[in-house]
Amino acid sequence: MTSTRPALTRRRLLTAAGSTAALAACGSGSGPAGPGTPLRIAAVNHVxxxxxQERLPEFEELSGRRVSMQMLTADQLGSSYNVKLNASATDIDVMMVRPLQDQLLFARNGWLADLTDRVADPAFxxxxxxxxxxxxxTTRGRVHSVPVVTERPALYYRKDLVPAPPQTLDDLLEQALALTDGDTFGYVGRGQRAGAVSQWSSFLFSFGGDFTTADGGSGIGSDEARAAYAYYGRLLHEAGPPGATNMSLEQAMPIFAQxxxxxxxxxxxxxxxxxxxxxxxxxxxxxxAPFPAGPAGAVPYNIPSWALAVNRFSRLQDEAWRFLEWAAGPDRVKEVQTAGIPGARQSVWDDPATAAAFPPELAEAMRVNTANGTGHDRPEVIQVGRARDIVGRPLVAGILGEDVDPVAADADAEFADFLVRDNRQQEF
Structure with a gap:
């Protein structure tokens, strides 16, 4: 898709920010902020x-307003939001959020401005x-954030050990087992109880399962989910390194890198x-390589790992939206993606110039996984951490070489009860 969006000029920015287009659904806080007030952005320390941040002088020149960006770790950012937004603080204007981890809770709490009418502008x-x-x-039919960073799984493999990447999960398991010896593990991956859930999701989907059923009940006790638990458990138990149940990204990644x-x-x-x-x-x-196919085909996740939102209590909501329009617009997304950071706009993915920023095999894997992908990698609930902890319990059993069926049945009952309570919290 080729964007026909007009250039975001200084005149357009200032005209829009000074107009009465502060839509009712996106009220402008408790009072106006003076022209000397900086636009304050709370962001995670991310590429x-x-x-x-390097490009902020361009936005400041266009908008005529100084920008202050604070970068924190994900945990620090979450703690800051909990403290400040519970107090209806106005000293954050633009929020960097994780749609799958934060948005449902933040929307229920009334912390996010409604951007539905903003994004409907054809220029965006x-x-x-x-x-x-x-x-x-989108939460309850209303847009509350704009995605800026996307993510999919990749199958990383050693070309010196494998002549061609496996096309199916059966092939992956067979080759991983055959390549496991005293010096080399056939497979490494996340194994921590909650932390592994997001990467296991692609295995779950490719076996034909999901975290929840069509009617909102638990899906982790299904035949498909139990098969995915058993498969992933065997992969790490028989072909993985010792102590896999303690492995997060930070522990697993160096094993492959070395x-x-x-x-x-x-x-x-x-x-x-x-x-x-x-x-x-x-x-x-x-x-x-792309994610291998399971019994239900290759169904990896394709998610917005980070997005931008506007603090509902901000007194600079129009200016905050203009920052979102600038930072998440086609021109900026193309610039950033050309530097190797995957964005969310299809027109940018379709541009051969941006594909050249990635190794050719990876660019192709991203393209295939994007086409096949589903938009979540964890249960879509308010209490995401608790849900991941429940869902991850059978993973640990499988990695330890235990029978996953009784553990999955127990976790399924616990998750079903959890979903009833969580669904009640979603009534807002």
Missing amino acids: WSQAI AWDDVQEAVRERS GRAAFYVDADAIYTNFLDPSISTVMDTVGF
Whole structure:
């Protein structure tokens, strides 16, 4: 799709910010802020934030307003939101949020401005944002965020050990088992109880399962889910490193980077770690491939890992929206994606110039996974952390070599009860 969006000029920014287009659904807080008040952005310390920070002088020139960006870790950012927004604080205007982790809770709490009418402006080209990730920005039929960073799983593999990447999960398991010896693990991946759930999701979907059923009940006790639990457990139990149940991204990734594993499935956003000579010994041998097909085909996640939202208590909501329009518009997304940071606009993905920013195999894997992907990688609930803890329990059993069926049945009952309570909390 080719965007027809007009250039975001200084005149257009100032005219829009000074107009009466502060829509009723996006009220402008408790009072006006003076022209000397900076636009304050709360962001996670991420490569996207760093890239945007370098370009802030351009936005300041266009908008005529100074911008202050604070970058924190994800945990620090979450704690800051809980403290400040519970107190209806006005000293945050633009919020960087995780749609799948934060948005449902934040929307229920009334912390996010409604952007539905904002994104409907044809100039913003909302329909250019990929459908799977665009849907995650919508809660109860209202748009509360604009995605800026997307993520899919990639199958990382060693070309010196594997002549071609496996096309199916059966092939992956067979090859991983065959390549496991005293010096090399056939597979490494996340194994922590809650932390592994997001990466396991692609296995679950590709076995034909999901976290919940069509009527909102628990899906983790289904035949498909139990098969996915058993498969992932066997993969790490028989082909993975010792202590896999303690492995997060930070523990699993270096094992592959140091050449100690043949296969690794994790987010495509981390690929630069394997091309960095200060971290990796597999720079010349790492390969990239799409997620392999299971019984239900290849169904990886394709999610917005980070998005921008507007604090409902901000007194600069018009200016905050203009920042979103600038930072998430086609021109900026193309700039940032050309620097190797995957965005959410289809027109940018369709541009050959942006594909050239990634290794060719990875660019193709991203394209395939985007086309096949589903828009979530965890249960879509308010209490995401608790849900992941329940869903992850059978994963641990499988990785330890235990029978997953009784554990999955118990977790299924617990998750079903949890969903009843969580669904009541979603009535807002």
